[in-house]
Amino acid sequence: VQLQAFGGGLVQAGAYLRLSCAASGRTSRRYTMGWFRQAPGKEREFVAAISWSGDSTNYADSVEGQFTISRDNANNMVYLQMNSLRPEDTAVYYCAAGFYLQTTVKQTTPTTYDYWGRGTLVTVSS
16 A cells, blocks of 8 residues: 655644545555654654554644544545644654554564555655
């Protein structure tokens, strides 16, 4: 499966953005979808995940209540609504997919995901 994240940009603190991730290829399989981010000089970190059915989600403590992950299986899309953005949210954001029987929303390490898209840069100015 191929993934492409988009929707990043430069915004001021307090603004919002919605990131999108388009999946193509072998989308007939069921995948847990996740968002990760990597700030300059830091390791890639988990942001949020959503189960294949969409009925289960998980968030990093740092974004709980601020970000919302959702998906539209009919159109092979995953979204990350990011509200009240802060400078510390600045990072390259990646979407990832893991086969649902092997990757659950509770698994937060990048290696548990099988497919990755190119990231989209989010820059939040103070």
